[in-house]
Amino acid sequence: MTNKTDKPDQLDSDCLEAFDHLYAYLNGELKDPDAVAKIEHHLDHCRSCFSRAQIERELNARLKQSGNDTPPESLQNRLKKLIDNF
Amino acid sequence: MSEQDDKKAFFSRRVDEHMHSLYSVAMRLTRNSADAEDLVAEAASRAWTSLDSLEDRERFRPWIFRILHNCYISDYRKKSVRPVEAVYDELASASDDSEIAVLLIQQPDDFLNWWANPEQEVINQLLGKDLHAAIDCLPEPFRVVVVLINVEGLSYDEAAEVLGVSPGTIRSRMNRGRTLLQKSLWQHAQDAGLISRCNTMESSS
Numbered sequence: 001m002t003n004k005t006d007k008p009d010q011l012d013s014d015c016l017e018a019f020d021h022l023y024a025y026l027n028g029e030l031k032d033p034d035a036v037a038k039i040e041h042h043l044d045h046c047r048s049c050f051s052r053a054q055i056e057r058e059l060n061a062r063l064k065q066s067g068n069d070t071p072p073e074s075l076q077n078r079l080k081k082l083i084d085n086f
Numbered sequence: 087m088s089e090q091d092d093k094k095a096f097f098s099r100r101v102d103e104h105m106h107s108l109y110s111v112a113m114r115l116t117r118n119s120a121d122a123e124d125l126v127a128e129a130a131s132r133a134w135t136s137l138d139s140l141e142d143r144e145r146f147r148p149w150i151f152r153i154l155h156n157c158y159i160s161d162y163r164k165k166s167v168r169p170v171e172a173v174y175d176e177l178a179s180a181s182d183d184s185e186i187a188v189l190l191i192q193q194p195d196d197f198l199n200w201w202a203n204p205e206q207e208v209i210n211q212l213l214g215k216d217l218h219a220a221i222d223c224l225p226e227p228f229r230v231v232v233v234l235i236n237v238e239g240l241s242y243d244e245a246a247e248v249l250g251v252s253p254g255t256i257r258s259r260m261n262r263g264r265t266l267l268q269k270s271l272w273q274h275a276q277d278a279g280l281i282s283r284c285n286t287m288e289s290s291s
Contacts, residue, residue, distance in 0.1 A: 023260045027235060029242045056264070060236055066217040067237035071109040075123045079105065079130055083098045086134050 018042045018049050026056055097137060100146045101130055107147075107238050108154055114233045115158045117222045125162055129154040148244040151234065155248055163226070211280055212271065219278075220270040228263030231256055236264075 021039050024030040030039070043050045101108075108129065112122035133153045140149050221229055221237075234245045235256070242260075246253045274280075 020261070023264055024242070024257055027242070027260070029257070059264075059267075062212060062217060063232070063236040064239065066214040067110045067233075068106070068214065069110040069113045069122075069218075071105050071126070072119065072123060075109060075126060076105065078123070078127050079101060082127060082130060083094065083101065083134070086094055086097070 014042055015046060015049050018046070019052075022049075022053060022056065026053065026060060093137065096143065097134060100150070101133075104147060104150060108150065111151065111154060111230075111233055111238060112158070114218070114221055114229060114237070115155070115226070116162055121162055121165070125154065125157055128161065129157045132157060145247075148240065148247045151238075151240070151244075151248040152250070155230065212275075216271070216274055216278060216280075220267060220274045223270045223273070224263060224266050228259050228266055231259040232263040232267060235260060 018039050021030055021035055025036065025039050030036050043053050105126070108126045109122060112125040112129075113119065116122045116125055129150065133150050136153070140146065221232060224232065230249065231245060234240045234248060235242065240248065242253045242256045245256045249256070
């Protein structure tokens with residue numbers, strides 16, 4: 001891993017390209033093997049982007065856990081009644 | 087069992103299966119529990135009347151999410167009075183993805199230092215309600231993409247189907263939405279006092 005810092009002004013064009021693909025990569029949506037290899041190589045060599053990717057991974061996990069708004073009982077009853085009347 | 091009974095049993099089972107997700111997405115769209123409940127009920131009603139148009143029953147989830155989103159667009163969006171905050175204007179209106187990347191990179195040092203500092207355990211301090219509050223502040227096109235993909239686990243293709251846009255647009259909105267989410271979390275963390283807690287932890291260590 002290179003000795004890049006997290007200072008934003010030290011990010012270069014490789015970092016910008018990595019950012020462009022980062023979320024697709026983390027979301028499992030980067031299908032092109034060459035693009036995957038390229039971003040993984042960049043993350044292996046850029047401390048700043050590696051850190052950012054780690055944070056985004058953790059945030060992905062938290063977002064997934066957050067989707068638990070429990071429907072109120074009134075909605076459950078309303079839907080049951082609605083469907084019964086179809 | 088008649089064909090109608092079979093259809094109703096399928097519909098009832100599938101709505102029940104996706105009720106939590108539908109309500110969660112409705113909550114993030116309307117940001118109001120009463121409207122979210124009405125929106126889900128309206129979507130279920132419209133879905134039933136157009137169930138015959140669902141060619142592949144395995145595609146029920148994106149299909150009913152699309153109906154929910156269309157109901158929101160046609161009946162609920164106009165009711166939303168919460169303006170897009172100025173802090174998001176420049177990110178939301180940037181013309182292309184590289185501009186977004188540059189804007190992200192140009193965010194203030196205090197934001198980046200806070201966000202990137204593992205010792206502050208920022209992520210671990212964020213509760214579900216903090217994330218919801220931060221998501222709720224995003225402009226709608228980005229909010230819905232983040233919710234569908236990162237919260238509800240839809241693929242980019244499914245989200246594109248729900249929103250009637252290309253997967254490329256989803257990818258672009260995801261990049262922008264997550265950049266905005268960072269900014270929103272920072273704002274929310276300040277409002278919720280998380281920043282001062284972090285600073286206290288840091289100064290006492």
